[in-house]
Amino acid sequence: MPVNPGAPPEGQLALFDPGGAEDAAPRRADAPAAAGLAPAVFRHPSATHELVLGGHVVGYALRRARRRSIGFVVSAEGLTVSAPRWVRQGDVEAALHTKAPWVLRKLQEQRERAHQQLAMRIEWRDGSAFPFLGGTVRVVLDVHTTGAVLQPGAGGADARLHIGLPQPAGPEQIRDAVQSWLQRQARRIFEERCAHFAPRLGVQVRRLLLSSAATRWGSASADRSIRLNWRLVHFSMATIDYVVVHELAHLVEMNHSPAFWRVVSTVLPDYEAARHPLKSTLLPSFD
Numbered sequence: 001m002p003v004n005p006g007a008p009p010e011g012q013l014a015l016f017d018p019g020g021a022e023d024a025a026p027r028r029a030d031a032p033a034a035a036g037l038a039p040a041v042f043r044h045p046s047a048t049h050e051l052v053l054g055g056h057v058v059g060y061a062l063r064r065a066r067r068r069s070i071g072f073v074v075s076a077e078g079l080t081v082s083a084p085r086w087v088r089q090g091d092v093e094a095a096l097h098t099k100a101p102w103v104l105r106k107l108q109e110q111r112e113r114a115h116q117q118l119a120m121r122i123e124w125r126d127g128s129a130f131p132f133l134g135g136t137v138r139v140v141l142d143v144h145t146t147g148a149v150l151q152p153g154a155g156g157a158d159a160r161l162h163i164g165l166p167q168p169a170g171p172e173q174i175r176d177a178v179q180s181w182l183q184r185q186a187r188r189i190f191e192e193r194c195a196h197f198a199p200r201l202g203v204q205v206r207r208l209l210l211s212s213a214a215t216r217w218g219s220a221s222a223d224r225s226i227r228l229n230w231r232l233v234h235f236s237m238a239t240i241d242y243v244v245v246h247e248l249a250h251l252v253e254m255n256h257s258p259a260f261w262r263v264v265s266t267v268l269p270d271y272e273a274a275r276h277p278l279k280s281t282l283l284p285s286f287d
Contacts, residue, residue, distance in 0.1 A: 040135070041156045042107040044078030051093055053100040058107070062092065070095045074106035105273050108134065112235055112277035124171035129158065130178060132185075134236030139174060141165050148181040186210060186230035189237075193244045194226065200267050203251040217278065218243050220250035235277060242274035 040056050047059030060079040070092060071082040083092050096103060111134065122128055126141040136158045137150070145162040153159045163177045187210055194205050206224035218228045226247050232240050245268050253260035264271050 040108075040111075042078055042104075042111070044080065047078070049081075049089070049092075051096065053096060054104055056104060056107075058096075058103065060096075072096075072099065072103060074103065074110060076110055078110075079103060079107060101273070105276065108236060109277050112239070122175075124174040124178070126167060126174075128174070130182075131234040132159070132182070133233060134239075135159060137161050139163060139178060141167050141169055141174070148177060182233055183210060183230045186228070186233045189233065189240065190228050190244065193241055194248065197241070197245050197248055197267055201245070201248050201252060201263065203248055205248070205251075218247045220247040220254075222254065224251055226251075238274040239277050242268060242271050243278075245271070246275075 041059075042056060043050070043059030044061045046061045048062045050057060050059040052058070058079060060081050063080065063082045064085045065082050067082060067084055069084070070087060073080045073082070081092060081096070122130055124139070126139060128139045129136050130139070131137075138158045138160050140160045140162045142162040143164060143166050145164040147164055149162045151160045151162065161178065161181065163174065163181075165173060165177060187208075190208060190210075194208060198205055204224060205226050207226070209225060209227045211218070211227040211229045212231075213227075213229055216227075216229065217232060218226070220226050228243065228247065232243055245264055249260055249263040252263045268274060
């Protein structure tokens with residue numbers, strides 16, 4: 001849709017530039033980049049406008065500039081939209097809806113990256129925050145709690161994990177209690193997702209093992225054993241599903257040939273978007 005050098009007629013929509021040639025191809029509005037996420041709130045600290053994209057609330061900073069196109073930039077702070085002064089607000093929102101899968105994917109990638117960095121520098125104490133399933137959970141030391149109990153957050157607030165430890169508990173006690181809970185959640189989630197995807201791929205898992213490997217997210221063996229890194233629970237369910245399907249697909253094709261990726265795509269046709277957060281994580285790779 002070309003743009004005239006001067007101010008275009010009222011209502012004409014400018015070209016929009018998402019900021020990367022690799023993402024120039026159009027994506028469906030219901031692509032897993034958005035659909036794989038639980039409803040979330042992404043709000044820029046300097047947000048001036050807000051709308052709902054794919055079921056997610058996105059607060060963005062709108063800047064009017066002397067330019068010929070609508071541009072989108074997703075940073076660690078959130079979404080910034082730059083638009084020509086003559087473009088109406090409705091046209092800005094129409095452009096955002098058109099590029100919703102790209103915007104949501106980039107916002108989630110930034111959140112995943114921040115969560116991974118957070119997980120590496122947590123000071124374990126009452127009120128500490130850690131990433132879980134793409135969201136944030138805060139530790140509450142509570143001697144009236146037996147074990148660990150998760151309470152969902154309300155109105156966009158962080159969820160809270162009540163741990164049966166007293167206030168004077170040391171960092172190592174708190175860390176061990178949280179990691180033990182995370183590992184239990186990991187096994188439960190991995191078992192559920194394997195049970196969901198294995199029949200669809202026509203495979204059976206003989207044994208599912210949790211891994212703490214520093215170099216791999218997962219692996220599969222010829223004896224139909226699957227190993228999955230428990231730290232995957234820091235990521236969203238879409239990314240977890242990708243790793244689960246990836247390893248299950250190895251029970252069909254023990255390689256990374258085109259045939260292997262065809263197996264993956266039979267149940268996750270847009271697996272590229274789901275695996276993207278793993279490319280920028282602090283753990284090197286998996287398989």
